[in-house]
Amino acid sequence: MIGIIRTISHSFTILTIIMLILGKLQIALPLNNTLIFQLFIICVGVALLQFITVAIFKSIFKIDSPIVLTILQFIDMSAVVFVLGGLLFKMFDFSLYSLVIIMPMLIVIFFFVFFVEFLSLSYKAKKINNIIKKRNSKK
């Protein structure tokens, strides 16, 4: 549960910042209350679908490869953005131009969230390794 909330907060923050920049550059619609709420719903949808997909692939298909799961998570994110953002919220139309703009955005957001989470994990690993080092020096 904490993992899902963390993913939502990371992706929502990054997505909002990117949309703000794109809005200022007049590439996307300027941010307003409705758009921010829709972005939040998309982030929640992505996190939930990723959680369900990973659980299904692990328990039913016994697939546990981090690379496969990472690719699946990217597919989940793209699907939610196109279904919720495109079809439901009408944030963009399904033209080639939209795809050319949105796909690089999705890749940037995905890898940025991925990078932030990896940094956080590296920090935790470093803290634990320091405790192990101290413990071993006492032995």
Added chain:
Amino acid sequence: MKLTIEQSDIFTETEINIKCNMIDSNLQKIIDELQIMMFSITAYKDGAIYKISLDDIYYFESVDDKTFIYCQVDVYECKYKLYELENKISNYKFTRISKSAIINIDKISYIKPQLAGRLDITMDNGEHQTVNRHYVNTLRMKFEGEV
């Protein structure tokens, strides 16, 4: 702190008595270590029964509804389910790292981050274990003495 050891042939069983005004953190550490040394688990291997001290156990793993005890070299079977073990030994240096494994944090050599929010653990005997992303914070808190 005063340490008194009485050694004699009249004693048939080793007994440890602690006399103190209050249990401080140093004394608690000694008690914890003693409890780990005294606590043993019944294990089975090749039809023989063994008593394995918690201190000798690297990790427990559940495979096909059976629970196995992994020591430095040897592997034993254990009659407890993983959740039963978790309840019994979580006060000691053991913590769950995935749905199928409980690890002795004293036997961890180092930790590396992996993809998909996981950690790769290298044990003192060179074996590797993976910490599922849901258990990363529990492991960190265990090391920091919060659990």
